[in-house]
Amino acid sequence: MFQPVKTKKIYEMIIEQIQEMILSGALKTGDKLPSERILAEQFNASRASIREAIRSLEILGVVESRQGGGNFISDYKSANWIEPISLMFKLGGGNFDEILEMRTVIEVEAARLAAIRITEDQKQNLIHLEQRLKAATSEEELSSLDQQFHIIVAEASHNVLIETMMRAIQAILKNFIGEARQSINTWAQDSGVLLTQHLKIAESILQGKSEEAALNMKAHFVMVVKSRSKA
CATH class of the missing domain: 1.10.10.10 (Winged helix-like DNA-binding domain superfamily/Winged helix DNA-binding domain)
Incomplete structure (x- = not known):
């Protein structure tokens, strides 16, 4: 014993x-x-x-x-602990759907908290990112800004664990982000649908509308899941 x-x-x-x-x-x-x-x-x-x-x-x-x-x-x-997490995810046979589940759990609450806790400096960063999203002309640039957007929201939550987990998830997500965006654009038959959703999330956060921010983030992931099931 x-x-x-x-x-x-x-x-x-x-x-x-x-x-x-x-x-x-x-x-x-x-x-x-x-x-x-x-x-x-x-x-x-x-x-x-x-x-x-x-x-x-x-x-x-x-x-x-x-x-x-x-x-x-x-x-x-x-911190380079992110790399071992990414490796364990791959060795464990992790897939994109599992990432989506994890992101939904974390990011809906991150958006709600961000609307409450975002600082003035972070608001300016978010506004600047909105402008860059609107001006982006290539899918490669949009993919990069997409990832930055979700990190900014996590940072604005002012929850260290949320931000830490988001950085780990983003490191794993690099291999999937392009595929996911293409799947969504094809399913929605609208290349601007992701931009519209990101702007809605950003505006609700900037206006301090916490529940609306959470709902907009949830709607974003519901659409991602639907696009994959119909792809």
């Missing part, structure tokens, strides 16, 4: 301490870690253990190593 107790390796204990310092706020995004020599002294550990711990934290996306500059606590927005 019980399993033998295993002694943790030194580098694992170092990792735990650094993670605990991040969670407690003692270490923040952008903070530079002490040199390898100082860390070895402070942890009373070998440099090899320090290097192994730092390397593991890099893989997790917690620490960023800058050539000639040292090791820093990563910005979660650029």
